[in-house]
Amino acid sequence: MSLKGFWRGIMYWPVRWLTRFETILDDATAQIVGDNNVVYVMRSTSNTDMLVAQRALKQAGLPDPTEDLLINGQQLARVMFLDQTDHGSAEKAIEDFEKLIAAHQQDQQLNVKVVPIGLFWGRKPGQEARQGHTMVADIDNPGHWRKFWLTMFSGRHILIRASSPVQLRDMAEQHGSTQRLAHKLARVARVHFVRLRHAVAGPKMTERAVVIQDLLDTPALQQAIADEARSKKISVPQARKTAEKYLHEIAASYSDTLVRLLDRFMTWCWSRIYNGIHIEGGERIRELAEAGHEIVYVPCHRSHMDYLLLSYVIYKEGLVPPHIAAGVNLDFFPAGPLFRRGGAFFIRRSFRGNKLYSTVFREYLNRLFQKGYPVEYFTEGGRSRTGRLLPPKTGMVAMTVQGMLRGQQRPMSLVPVYLGYEHVMEVGTYLKELKGKSKEKESVWQVLSSLRHLRNFGQGYVSFGEPINLGEALEKLQPNWRDSITTGAEEPERPKWLTPTVNLLADQIMCRINNAAAFNSVNLCALAILSSEHHALTREELVSQLNLYTRIMREVPYSKDAYVPEEDGEQLWQLAKKHDKFIVEADGIGELIRLDGSTAIAMTYYRNNIMHMVIVPALLAAFALGHKRFTAEAAGKLLTELHPLLQNELFISHNADDMTFWVNALLEQYVQCGLLTEAGEGVYAVAKRDSRAYSQLVLLARSSSETAQRYAIVLELLQQAQPISRSDLEHHSVQLAERLSSIHGVNAPEFFDKKVLSTLIGTLKSEGYFSVIDSGEMMADQRVGELSDAVDLLLEPAVLQTIRQSVQQLVKAER
Numbered sequence: 004m005s006l007k008g009f010w011r012g013i014m015y016w017p018v019r020w021l022t023r024f025e026t027i028l029d030d031a032t033a034q035i036v037g038d039n040n041v042v043y044v045m046r047s048t049s050n051t052d053m054l055v056a057q058r059a060l061k062q063a064g065l066p067d068p069t070e071d072l073l074i075n076g077q078q079l080a081r082v083m084f085l086d087q088t089d090h091g092s093a094e095k096a097i098e099d100f101e102k103l104i105a106a107h108q109q110d111q112q113l114n115v116k117v118v119p120i121g122l123f124w125g126r127k128p129g130q131e132a133r134q135g136h137t138m139v140a141d142i143d144n145p146g147h148w149r150k151f152w153l154t155m156f157s158g159r160h161i162l163i164r165a166s167s168p169v170q171l172r173d174m175a176e177q178h179g180s181t182q183r184l185a186h187k188l189a190r191v192a193r194v195h196f197v198r199l200r201h202a203v204a205g206p207k208m209t210e211r212a213v214v215i216q217d218l219l220d221t222p223a224l225q226q227a228i229a230d231e232a233r234s235k236k237i238s239v240p241q242a243r244k245t246a247e248k249y250l251h252e253i254a255a256s257y258s259d260t261l262v263r264l265l266d267r268f269m270t271w272c273w274s275r276i277y278n279g280i281h282i283e284g285g286e287r288i289r290e291l292a293e294a295g296h297e298i299v300y301v302p303c304h305r306s307h308m309d310y311l312l313l314s315y316v317i318y319k320e321g322l323v324p325p326h327i328a329a330g331v332n333l334d335f336f337p338a339g340p341l342f343r344r345g346g347a348f349f350i351r352r353s354f355r356g357n358k359l360y361s362t363v364f365r366e367y368l369n370r371l372f373q374k375g376y377p378v379e380y381f382t383e384g385g386r387s388r389t390g391r392l393l394p395p396k397t398g399m400v401a402m403t404v405q406g407m408l409r410g411q412q413r414p415m416s417l418v419p420v421y422l423g424y425e426h427v428m429e430v431g432t433y434l435k436e437l438k439g440k441s442k443e444k445e446s447v448w449q450v451l452s453s454l455r456h457l458r459n460f461g462q463g464y465v466s467f468g469e470p471i472n473l474g475e476a477l478e479k480l481q482p483n484w485r486d487s488i489t490t491g492a493e494e495p496e497r498p499k500w501l502t503p504t505v506n507l508l509a510d511q512i513m514c515r516i517n518n519a520a521a522f523n524s525v526n527l528c529a530l531a532i533l534s535s536e537h538h539a540l541t542r543e544e545l546v547s548q549l550n551l552y553t554r555i556m557r558e559v560p561y562s563k564d565a566y567v568p569e570e571d572g573e574q575l576w577q578l579a580k581k582h583d584k585f586i587v588e589a590d591g592i593g594e595l596i597r598l599d600g601s602t603a604i605a606m607t608y609y610r611n612n613i614m615h616m617v618i619v620p621a622l623l624a625a626f627a628l629g630h631k632r633f634t635a636e637a638a639g640k641l642l643t644e645l646h647p648l649l650q651n652e653l654f655i656s657h658n659a660d661d662m663t664f665w666v667n668a669l670l671e672q673y674v675q676c677g678l679l680t681e682a683g684e685g686v687y688a689v690a691k692r693d694s695r696a697y698s699q700l701v702l703l704a705r706s707s708s709e710t711a712q713r714y715a716i717v718l719e720l721l722q723q724a725q726p727i728s729r730s731d732l733e734h735h736s737v738q739l740a741e742r743l744s745s746i747h748g749v750n751a752p753e754f755f756d757k758k759v760l761s762t763l764i765g766t767l768k769s770e771g772y773f774s775v776i777d778s779g780e781m782m783a784d785q786r787v788g789e790l791s792d793a794v795d796l797l798l799e800p801a802v803l804q805t806i807r808q809s810v811q812q813l814v815k816a817e818r
Contacts, residue, residue, distance in 0.1 A: 011050050011069070018054045021154055024161040026059045027321040030286045031167040032118055036064040040115045041168070042103065043068050043082045044192045045122070048092050051150055052122050053082070059163045060120070068120075074106050074113065083117075085192055093189070100185035107175030116168035119192055121199045123164070125157030127259050128204040128323070160263055164199060164321050166293065195293065202292030205323035206375040208257060215250045218366050219243060227362035234358075242359070249363040252334075255326050258344040262324060265345060269315045277463045280312070283519065283566055284467030285320045288418060291470060292322050297372055297413045299403055300325050300379040302420035303516050304386045304393075305612075306427045308463075313379065313420060314345065316465045326371055328380035328399060352384075365402050372406040375413060382512055388433040389753040390611030392517060392654050394762070395509035397502075404505055407473055408487050408495045417508075419468035419515035423612055425461030425525040426582055430605050434752065461525065461582055468519035468564055471511060480504045514656035517615045521566035524578035526613045527552055528585065529606040532598055534705040539597035544698070546572035551676060551699050552617070558675075559668045561616040562656065600750070607751045614706075615653040619662075621707035622797065623669050624700050627679060629796035632688045635670055639663035641793050648714065651766045652759065678703075704797075709754050711797040712806070716740060717763055718791035719810045721773060724817065726780035729764065736760045739809050746805055 028036075035041060043060075045052065053068065061067055071078045083096035107113050169191075174184055209217075218224060224246060232242040273280060291298055302313055314324040329347040333339065339349075348367065354360045371378055384396035400417075407415060477484040481500045489495040531548040532540055540548070549572035556567045568575065576596075579585065584602060588595045598606055619642060626638050643662040649655050657665060670687060673679040677696040682688040690696040716739045720732055727735075740755035753759050767773065772790070773781040795803055 011054055014050055015054060018051055018154070018158075019058070022051075022055050022158040022161055024055055024059050024163050025319075025321075026063055026163045026165065027289075028063060028165045029167040029289065032065075032165045035116055035118075035168060038116065039066055040072070040074075040113070041066050041081075042072055042079070042099075042115055042117055044085060044096070044117060044119045045082055046085055046196050047122070048084045048086045049150060051154055055161060056120055056122060056163065060165070063165070065118075065165070072115070074103075074115070075110060077102075077106070079103065079106075085189060085196070097182075097185050097189055100188050101181045103171055104175050104181045104184050104188075107171050108181070114170060114172035117171060117188070117192075118168045119166040119195050119199070121162075121164040121166070121196060121203065123162040123200070123203050124153045125160050125259070125263070126162055126204045126323070127157075128206060128208050162203060162321055164203065166195065166199065167290075198293050198295050201295075201375060202289070202322055204259075205377070208259075209374075211254055211256045214370070215247060215254060218250060218363075218370060219247060221366055223362060224366050227359050231359040246359055246363050249360050250367065252331070253348050253350065253364060253367050254343075255346050255348040256343045257326070257346045261341070261344040262318065262346075266315070266318055269311060273312075273315065273463075276460050278459065278461055280316060280463040280465060281521065281566070282316055282320070282465050283521070284564065285316075287467050287470060288317070288322060289320060291416050291418070292377075295413055297375060297411065297415040298325070298377040299415065299417050300377065300420055301382050301400075301417050301512050301516070302379070302422050304381040304383045305390075305422055305424060306386060306429055308424070308428070309381075309386075309422050310342070310347070312463060313422065313465060317377075323377060325377040325379040328378070330385070365405065368399075368402050369406045369409055372403075372411055372415070373409070378403075382509060386429070386433075388436055389751075389756070390608035391614065391753065392513050394758075395513055397505045397509045400509050400512070401501060401505045403473070404477070404501060404508070405495065405497070407477070408484075408489065408498075410488055415473040417471040417473060417512060419471070419512050419519060421464070421466040421468060421516050421519040421521065423464035423466075423521045423523065423526075425463075425523050425579075425609075426584075427608065428460070430608050433608065434601075434604060459581075461578070462523060464521040464523065464566065466519035466521055466564065466566060468515040471508070471515070473508075476508060476511070477504070480507055510654070513654040515564075517654050518562035518656050519564040519566075520561075520613055520616055522553070522556065522568055522613055522616070524568070524570070524575040525582060525584065526609040527575060528579040528596075529610040530613065530617065530706060531702060532585070532596065533603060533606060533610055534702045534708075537597070538599075538603050539595055542576070542594040542596055544702075545596055546576055547695065548572070548699060548702055549575050551703070554676060555620055555669070555672055556616065558672050559620075559665070565616060604750045604752065607753075611751075611753070615655050617703075617706050618649060618653060618655070618710060619657075619665060620669055621703055621705075622711065623666060624673075624678070624704035625707050625711060625797040627673070627687065627689050628700060628704050629798075632682060632686065635667055635685050635687065638670070639666040642666050644790060644793070645714075647770050648763060648766050649710075652710075652762055673700075707797070708799070708802070709749055709751055711794055712743060712749070712802060713740065713754065713760065713763060714794045715791065715798055715803070715806050716743070716810075717760065717767070718787055718794060719806055720813075721767070721781070721783040721787050722791055723810050724814050725773075725783050726776060726778065728780050732764060732781065733757060733761055735813055736764075739806065739813070742809055743802070743805060747802055 045056065057068055066081065068082045070081055072081050079102055080099050083099050084092040085096055086092045103115055107115070169188070174188060177184060228239060228242045228246050231245065232239045235242070288298060300313065302309060310327055310329065314327070318324050324346050326346045326348055328350050329342060331349045331351050333342060333347070334349045350364065351360065354364065368378070380399045382395040382400060383393040385393070387393050403415070403417070481504050484500070487495060487498040527549055528545065530552065531545055532538055553567055553572070556565070560567070570578065580587070584606065586597050586599060588597070622642060622645065623638060626641060627633065639662060643659055646659040646662050670679065674681055674687070678690055678700045679687045680690065689700060717732070717736050720727065720735055720739070724735065737755050737757050737760060740760070743749060744754055771784060772787050773783045776782055
């Protein structure tokens, strides 16, 4: 037994008793579980690290790192150590790499995988060296005495990261000597470990007071302070004091100790609040972080839970939690101080006209980017009250782009994140606010009141969408953007191209959030029951409809990132039933599942989370019912015409050119599901009226009824009431939508939302459906009548009759 083996034997049980770890394997590493041709690369030669890694890797199904690798009768070390403090171990690693590469050059069938293993005790980022101090301890190789204390105090909080393997077969086939290739492999591994530590623990921390003073001395803030003093006619020290007050209001005070405590608390809390948290795309963000990217998370905003849930999930993915832009309304005791230590920095709802505050905030945000802190902000600005994505607020996106113009060295990626829940605790409050009640100011009493009603919230969903590499996106949108980069410390001028480019980026973010959306038991049941005539379905009808939705979405997915549950309709209903959102009544025939008035309104929130994914399939079903017999070409033509309206309202990501392909794929699926029959080449007919398939088609079509009705109202008014001013068109559209809601029982709060109708009218204008005459009023184009006639066929006859009669009465009254 070697000396190292002797000491490991003595230390085995003490280390086992004192340590606890979490292991995260990258997807590619998980795929080689059971393969013996694996070697590991580690930074530290510590026996304690080796003992912990041995347990973790064996537990994960990977080879024991203490056992040698046997290749063609030759024994090779299973672990290569790249310890920078131990020159001998680093040279030994190079020799071992050379032997492995040489073995591959001799045996063409051999393919050993090199897996980097990172161990992190407590995940502390460390502190930046203070002024006058140049010595900084090596965090990965702390020495025997410090390692003892790490084991005592951080041994229960160890993270082990097994990164994606390097295929030595690929390296062996590269040109060059084995020595050069070995040195290259070692160099790549060292860079990887540096990036991995940055990804897991974040950059070294600086005391908050030092950060504030450093920012106050930047040229951009010095200039802003001078301008403030001059414009307000106050002294420079007074203006500087104001800037310092703003920084104290804004700046975070990140505490690794608090994050560790919150991790344990939230693990306990989530296990009681949620049945589980479904995560998609975690590998994406780990790859970005390990590639050295500055990550900016841009999630949708459903609930105050979003802050906690997303940070918790990111931490559990083995990455440092982001600094979060939170509304200053959340800075109340005791939540504010806790949020600050968890990484929150606070932002005012509006700071237009306050140039000093604007500069202070931009400088602080830019410092986060320059230092390499991940950042999170909500592009919607506030929580959605309807369940749909809100139009993006572009201020933070603009400041992110401006950060790139300050000479950001690291690549920057925007990561859209979809957050979904089977229960949102604020839904009741949202409905009150939509009815006109004033928004309550956040306070500790409001939080405690919410906590009183805590119960099981079902499943939570966190999906990391397709990242937007900001540099590459700017190259496509604005090829000469690099001309605006300033390498100095001064704040760059705002280029003319910034606003339109930021608007396009913001829309891309929203579309990619929607691409990562998740179906769940509650939103699917809500979709089906709200589509029924009296908000009631038999159990058999509901289960059958759920099976139809999931089948269509699996076979013709909305996007490659959209999540469709694996459960069948019966299992989904059983999951949804546990939330007590649905009324279940049994009679002699069977079970009836329904929603009452107030609950039905609340359930529109969950349905709206997924409306962008079902709107095109639903409109296609409505088109089929309106025509009975039709061609694929005619259906594709209408959906292509409606595309800009749908895109601006619901942030669907498909291009207009893709609509025909999407429609054809859906039509093929409808035939396979029995909803339609083929009546000739490219010609389709609906199923027989007395069949179950026909009823399913009707339910699917009704999912689009509110959208189609809004379109019909605005188009009918444009035709019949012209010339008409925009304000009158918006006002009358709201009036008619409210009337329709009362007559036909439309309970969705967004149905007569002026903002939604205004967006629709704005899109019609940008698409050239009407022109503005000298009086400032609007005159409809010929296409308005054609589109109006086509949309009318998507409506049920009674609803269409109400719209036409109401418009005629309104026009008559106006004249």
